[in-house]
Amino acid sequence: MGRQCTVCGHKDVEEINKLLLCSDSYRDIARQFGLSKDALARHKESHMPELLLKSQEVKETLQADNLLDQIVYYESEARRFKGLAESQGDLELALKAVDRALKCLDLFAKARGIISDQPQVNILVLPEWIALRTAIIQSLRPYPDALEALRDALR
Ligand SMILES: [Zn+2]
Numbered sequence: 001m002g003r004q005c006t007v008c009g010h011k012d013v014e015e016i017n018k019l020l021l022c023s024d025s026y027r028d029i030a031r032q033f034g035l036s037k038d039a040l041a042r043h044k045e046s047h048m049p050e051l052l053l054k055s056q057e058v059k060e061t062l063q064a065d066n067l068l069d070q071i072v073y074y075e076s077e078a079r080r081f082k083g084l085a086e087s088q089g090d091l092e093l094a095l096k097a098v099d100r101a102l103k104c105l106d107l108f109a110k111a112r113g114i115i116s117d118q119p120q121v122n123i124l125v126l127p128e129w130i131a132l133r134t135a136i137i138q139s140l141r142p143y144p145d146a147l148e149a150l151r152d153a154l155r
Helices: 013-022 026-033 037-046 050-086 090-114 127-141 144-154
Strands: none
Touching: 013 026, 013 037, 013 050, 026 037, 037 050, 037 127, 050 090, 050 127, 090 144, 127 144
């Protein structure tokens, strides 16, 4: 259907769409681009809704923000469990919690990378990661074995 539309097939279709959004005067646009008023009217009626996909993109961005919020939430939960496990002397559980927190950070970095359309995100330079890594290493200092295990895991 789109193929038969002279407006969709027009090389200046984006410009025409903009004009159609701002103006109801088919005549001027038709004359400017050598199109028929009917074609413009039909195009605006049938094909312009696709332009509203722009607002869909906004919606997806909001959902993405929500996703990041959730990852941050679970990361803080993992940290909380790490604290709990430590206070109970359960280092194995504390390490598991650390592992979860790291997964959350990894996920966060990936999600943010996808959202901001950057093909590569280096988690090692993220401030969230640096802060967490420092906190983990400090809290594991009294436990050299655990610290060593963590360093192995990170390698
Ligand atoms: Zn069209």
